[in-house]
Amino acid sequence: MIRFTSLQFRIQVAIAVGVLVLVAIVVAITGPNLVHFYDTTVANCKSHGDCSYASKALTQSDSFLQSAFGELLLVLPALVGIFWGAPLIAREFEAGTFRLVWTQSVTRRRWLAVKLGIIGLTSMAVAGLVTLMVSWWFSPIDKVTKVQFASFDERGIVAIGYAVFAFDFGVAAGLLIRRTVPAMFATLVAFVGARLAVTYWVRPHLLAPVKTAMPLHIVFGTSIEQTSSTGLLFFQPVNIPNAWIYSNEVVNNSGHAPTVQFLQSACHSVLSVPANGAVQGVPTPNQNAHTAFAECFTNVAAKFHQVVIYQPASRYWAFQWYETAIFFGLAVIVTGFSFWWVRRRPAQYGQ
Template identity: 40%
Template sequence: MIWLTWRQFRTQTLVAAALLAAAAVYLLITGTQLRHSYSADLITCHSSSAEYTCAGLLNGLESDYNGTLDLFELLVLAAPGLVGIFWGAPLIAGELERGTHYMTWNQSVTRTRWLAVKLTAIALASIAAAGIISLLMTWWASPLDTMSGNRFGTQAFNARNVVPLGYAAFAFALGVTLGLLLRRTLPAMAATLAIFIAVQLVVTVLVRPNVMPAIVTTVPINQTTMSQALRFDRAREVTGPVTIDLPAPPGSWNLSQTPALNSAGQPIQTSEILTCWNQMISRGPVAIKGSGNAPFAPLGACLAPLNLHVNVTYQPADRYWPLQWIETALYAVLAALLAAFCFRRIRRLG
């Protein structure tokens, strides 16, 4: 059975191996260049007292490699789905369409052994392929991830470390299950893609932010915190809310923020900050820029006596790996349940 499985899937395996080899060569070469540039820029930053020089160098480095980063992140994200479509869905559906399963079962090979060998061999190949491309992507992107500090971003989280292995196992098992149920390769491939994308969206949007209890912290609005503000929005209407994007603790996952609140916890109105806003605008571009290249620091100094604050809900940085392992385990359990269903179903297949 092992030899037969290899014969049936050697073309797909060799194509995948060739693609992985090409990707590995490219990522190793460009990754080495990226690390050299990153180290050189850090040396320049440390030898210069101007903050804007360091920021400009690192931003330029990110811009140079963002295209490659996006391309390979999409490749890693697509790999599990492609495994489910081209390896999982045809595994049983193709045999059922051609009727070749009868020949195998009539040669003293039981249905469960037939399925066990196919599932184990191709599943291991699927997980290995996802693991290799994920490992390469994680190594290649580590300098850029260090600069951005955004390991929890959807693309970054889904394309790094161990979660792609869980995605690949689930996508493969899903494809096999749908091929067994639908008995037609093309419908099984289409259904695999649709369901896999739907499950990933549900897990990413609804499950991941809530699988561990989030932390809520109160951040006061003053010169220090406003110097780190990413955005300040005030409504055109004087009765509208005031929205300020303040960063969560370094490396954490910022889930949500409230509008600016007063000491009683009630949203303030735009009319309450207009005096400070107009004072900042009246000082001109130099005053707005503020010290340390923080455009909203003067506004924060003016607002400090009002005792305003923002409630920030976040997942701390040290939960990155627990969330990675929990999500991987979730997809592994789903894959195991689908595999168990396949073994149950194959016994009753006519």
């Protein structure tokens, strides 16, 4: 059964190897340039004093490949589900060959187990290897951007979970629907649905976030902003590298943000200087504005502090494992269904 599955799966394996080789070639050619770029600019920018320029230059380099690799990792698991999973059994039904293969001396369960095992493992290997190569390629850029949670779906091990779920769901859909194209469509819908649901509804709740309160201090970006014709906001940026920031607020001891009335009185000298838009705290060329903002800041900082709710960078791999486990769990559920269905409710004889 293993040899027969390999025989039938040869073309798909050839395509998979082709994709892997292509990615490997691109990574091997362009990756070392990025590393070199990092080593010669960002790594020693401190001594030259212009780190922001060097960082920006690095993060903007190879922008086509950056988006291409990102999108490849987003669609790769879906492609596995649609083109490997959904047709696996649906095509046997469409061609009638299930009547041939299921009447050999191999039970349907064993047939399914071998198919799912071999092709499922191949799917996982492809997703894992592509992520590994792409993660390495991105590593100089990631060291600079320090927003690891922003590219969470495109690094680490989660793509392996996505791929195995997409594949197993595709197989189950093909078994149930018995037609290739509708099964492909169902797989796409289910995969996108599961990914969105987990990303927006499950992932943020996997671990209770950390809440930290700290006094205000003037940094680049501390500002008072005109948010609407009457609204005012005091903004204090947060700088926790690689953390996942849920919320960042300036509040008083009872948890309320500064009112417009308070800001108008505390910062009236700042607000009277320019007529429009935001007023930057530091740096500013205007000495008057600088002094005015310092006064404003002191008034606000006396009563308000900054509260940040976030997931620390150290939890990144915990999130990776949890999310991978969730998709493996979903894969186990749909696979269990497939085994039950292929035995209990096999070929309905079309009349």
